[in-house]
Every structure is written in C-alpha cells, then in structure tokens.
Amino acid sequence: AQSVAQPEDQVNVAEGNPLTVKCTYSVSGNPYLFWYVQYPNRGLQFLLKYITGDNLVKGSYGFEAEFNKSQTSFHLKKPSALVSDSALYFCAVSSWVAGSYQLTFGKGTKLSVIP
C-alpha cells in the first residue's frame, strides 16, 4: 500500500524568510508526486507535480519542490514567504495500485506566515 507522511501538523515562519513543508512517501513503483494548497472554506488548488526528469520542480506562486528518490521525499519550498501563503498544504502521491492509479494524500500541514 502507498502512503504519504507530512510530519509537521503546523509550520510557522516569519514573512520574508524561506519556508519548507516536508513530505515523505512510500510506494512500490515509480511515484508521481503532487502538492496542493487549500485556503479556508475552499477546495484544493494544484501547485506543482513531479513526473520525471529534473528533480527540482517549479510551480505556481513561486513555490518549488525537490524530489529525492533515495530519501523518498518531496519537500515544498519557497525562498521568501508571504502572509498570503498562510494555508493548508497537502502532499499527494499517485501510483499503480490494484489495477488502477490511485492518489493518496497526506494529512496536511498548516502553514502560518507571521507578519
């Protein structure tokens, strides 16, 4: 079975500082990895994905993520945090499970950017 772990329920960072939201995964085959963001009372918005190729993936709103196969990690990063980045962030992995692709989400990390 595949799984995603987001080890931090909450991350606090000062505005202007770099931010990292951690994600590790477990799959039996090659993974497709995704990051989504959820603002209060809203659905999820797609940020970026890793399919293959360059391990550093750039996405929306200045976010990027680094795929590390040996550490089975896909941490989300941004060089300079904004107050408007405060939201709930979900990491997800897609892989072939029991005859179809299945997307599994982590439990989410609440990011608070402090002015």
Next chain:
Amino acid sequence: EAGVTQSPTHLIKTRGQQATLRCSPISGHTSVYWYQQALGLGLQFLLWYDEGEERNRGNFPPRFSGRQFPNYSSELNVNALELEDSALYLCASSYNQLTGSNEQFFGPGTRLTVL
C-alpha cells in the same frame, strides 16, 4: 474556462436520511473523483469515475455510492446518514488517468452536516 462546480454549497440532513451531492467537471475532463474531508482526518478517497464507469473505490461502506452521467457530471449519494458523515465533500476532475500523472482540479466542496 469554468472550474469544477459543486452543489449544493451546504446541506443539512438528519440521521438516517439520504443525501445527494452533485458535481460538474471542467470541460474536456472525463474523470471525476470524490473525497471526504472530515475534521482532523485529511482527505479520504471515496470514488473515481471515468467514462461513466466506476474505476476505483476507497474504504467506505456501500451506502456511499454514485454515478457518472454521459455529460461526465457526477452524483454522490450517501444513504442512511450517520453523524460521522458530517464533512466537506470535495469533487475533483482530470483528464483520463491512463498514466496517473494528470493533476486533479477541485471544486469548492459541499459541506454536509448530519444532525
């Protein structure tokens, strides 16, 4: 381009009743997914429909069911409602998942409250 739409926004039912939630995917998307987001439990995968067929099902009892119509819109039905069914139900759509690498686009959700 219109995004994924869901109706109703809010739904209040009593225990034992049935709830019907509706979703319209982005034009051109053939896959529709349903998720349950209960407080503290993250996103739990419910159902995946593609081309009118149920492709995968999460670990939920049979009283959670749905269907996909010829225009690719979808309906989620929850029978014999229980208090713990209270949650935000999110619908997502994507191009077909033959490769598993297509990102999903989410609607704003339906907030179901069971009294």
